[in-house]
Amino acid sequence: KAGVTQTPRYLIKTRGQQVTLSCSPISGHRSVSWYQQTPGQGLQFLFEYFSETQRNKGNFPGRFSGRQFSNSRSEMNVSTLELGDSALYLCASSLGLAGGHEQFFGPGTRLTVL
Amino acid sequence: GQQLNQSPQSMFIQEGEDVSMNCTSSSIFNTWLWYKQDPGEGPVLLIALYKAGELTSNGRLTAQFGITRKDSFLNISASIPSDVGIYFCAGRDFGNEKLTFGTGTRLTIIP
Numbered sequence: 001k002a003g004v005t006q007t008p009r010y011l012i013k014t015r016g017q018q019v020t021l022s023c024s025p026i027s028g029h030r031s032v033s034w035y036q037q038t039p040g041q042g043l044q045f046l047f048e049y050f051s052e053t054q055r056n057k058g059n060f061p062g063r064f065s066g067r068q069f070s071n072s073r074s075e076m077n078v079s080t081l082e083l084g085d086s087a088l089y090l091c092a093s094s095l096g097l098a099g100g101h102e103q104f105f106g107p108g109t110r111l112t113v114l
Numbered sequence: 115g116q117q118l119n120q121s122p123q124s125m126f127i128q129e130g131e132d133v134s135m136n137c138t139s140s141s142i143f144n145t146w147l148w149y150k151q152d153p154g155e156g157p158v159l160l161i162a163l164y165k166a167g168e169l170t171s172n173g174r175l176t177a178q179f180g181i182t183r184k185d186s187f188l189n190i191s192a193s194i195p196s197d198v199g200i201y202f203c204a205g206r207d208f209g210n211e212k213l214t215f216g217t218g219t220r221l222t223i224i225p
Contacts, residue, residue: 004156043157043202044215056212090157092156099206099212102162103159104159106156108155
C-alpha cells in the first residue's frame with residue numbers, strides 16, 4: 001500500500017507570496033491532518049480535515065487555510081508569507097478522525113521563505 | 115502551542131548501549147505514541163499505548179504508559195547505527211482529538 005505523499009518536497013518563496021501544498025493520504029484513509037515543524041517550536045498542529053470538512057484547528061492565523069477533496073486528498077494554503085513560515089510542513093492521514101485512529105505521516109514539504 | 119516535556123533533548127551513546135527517554139505532561143492522556151523521524155522524512159510510528167500501566171514492545175523497543183497517565187517512557191536496547199534519529203512522544207488527552215507532540219530526543223551514536 002502506498003504511503004502518504006506530499007508535493008512538492010521543497011519550495012522556495014519570497015515574503016508576501018502565497019503557497020499551496022498538496023497531500024495524498026493512504027488509500028482508504030479519510031482524515032488528513034497538517035502540522036508545522038520548526039526547530040524552535042517543534043511539531044505544531046495546524047488543522048484536520050475529514051470528509052471534506054475541517055474538524056479541528058490549531059492556533060495559527062487565518063493566513064493558514066486548507067481544504068479536502070472528495071477523494072480525501074488535501075491542500076493547505078498559506079497567504080502573505082512571512083519569514084517565520086519557513087518550516088517543514090507535514091501531513092498525516094488516518095482511517096478516521098485522528099482522535100481515534102493512528103496517524104501516518106508523509107515526508108513533508110520543506111518551505112523556505114526569503 | 116502546548117508541548118510535552120521530553121527528556122533528554124539529546125543523547126550521545128556508543129553502539130550496543132541501551133537508551134532511555136521519557137515524556138511528561140501536565141494533563142492526563144488517554145493515548146501515548148512514540149515516533150521516530152529520520153532526516154528529511156516524516157515521523158514514523160513506533161509504538162502506541164492505550165492503557166495506564168501498559169508495557170508494549172516492538173523488537174528492541176519497549177514503551178510504557180505511566181500509571182499516573184501523565185508520563186511515558188521509551189527504551190531501546192542494544193542500540194545499532196540505524197537507531198540514529200529524532201524520537202518524539204505524542205499524547206492525546208480525553209475529549210481532545212488533537213495530538214500534542216514532545217520536543218524530541220535526538221539520538222546520536224558515537225563510532
